[in-house]
Amino acid sequence: MTIIESERIILRDLVDQDIEIFYNYRSDDDLLKYQDFSVRSLEETQTFIQEQKTISIGQSNQWKQIGIALKDNQLIGDCAIQFTPEEIRIAEIGCTISREFHSKGYATEALRLLTKHTFKNYPIHKFKALVDIRNLPSQKMLLKVGFEKEAHFKKHYWDEKDKDWVDELQYGLLGQKIKD
Numbered sequence: 001m002t003i004i005e006s007e008r009i010i011l012r013d014l015v016d017q018d019i020e021i022f023y024n025y026r027s028d029d030d031l032l033k034y035q036d037f038s039v040r041s042l043e044e045t046q047t048f049i050q051e052q053k054t055i056s057i058g059q060s061n062q063w064k065q066i067g068i069a070l071k072d073n074q075l076i077g078d079c080a081i082q083f084t085p086e087e088i089r090i091a092e093i094g095c096t097i098s099r100e101f102h103s104k105g106y107a108t109e110a111l112r113l114l115t116k117h118t119f120k121n122y123p124i125h126k127f128k129a130l131v132d133i134r135n136l137p138s139q140k141m142l143l144k145v146g147f148e149k150e151a152h153f154k155k156h157y158w159d160e161k162d163k164d165w166v167d168e169l170q171y172g173l174l175g176q177k178i179k180d
């Protein structure tokens, strides 16, 4: 189901036809080095997409993974949104784009669409995003969408791959800012 679209991209539910592409970029260790969600096989991907079909935006305690597709419906990445369990008027967001489509503005465009759509249709007050301090593309993307850096947590999470504590930044986007 299409959630929202712009001239270049469609945000839509993940479907069975996406399994191979989703698996390819979601098992790319280099691409996902600052993230903790990956899939390890086509079977796991299939199960994940099946589960996602039953989840909708705003469902409590659940991350909704939304496909980002070109206008010909080809999947190029995904964004994820969760209304935080501790405060459902604050939503957390993330985004991943397959390597071959980087630096074309697709992530920025997808997050702009999704944040506007969510502010308009749900009682959301604020978005937040947590970013590994080494993840410069993600920080640039969030600033371009309109997020502001709000916090710097020192040695805040354990990077299992690097076996070290890493600094984490928190970015925020207020609904008020979008309406202004």
Ligand SMILES: CC(C)(COP(=O)(O)OP(=O)(O)OC[C@H]1O[C@@H](n2cnc3c(N)ncnc32)[C@H](O)[C@@H]1OP(=O)(O)O)[C@@H](O)C(=O)NCCC(=O)NCCS
Residues within 6 Å of the ligand: 031, 032, 034, 035, 093, 094, 095, 096, 097, 098, 101, 102, 103, 104, 105, 106, 107, 108, 109, 129, 135, 136, 137, 138, 140, 141, 144
């Ligand atoms: C972060 C990410 C989604 C950005 O996707 P994208 O479609 O390439 O982003 P955009 O094209 O919208 O570009 C946003 C900004 O990031 C910059 N950027 C993109 N890739 C970059 C890179 N490898 N190095 C430095 N800057 C980069 C772009 O230049 C742009 O800034 P500019 O317009 O000032 O030049 C993508 O790099 C990615 O999938 N990373 C892996 C997953 C991840 O870590 N996600 C973040 C967790 S939420």
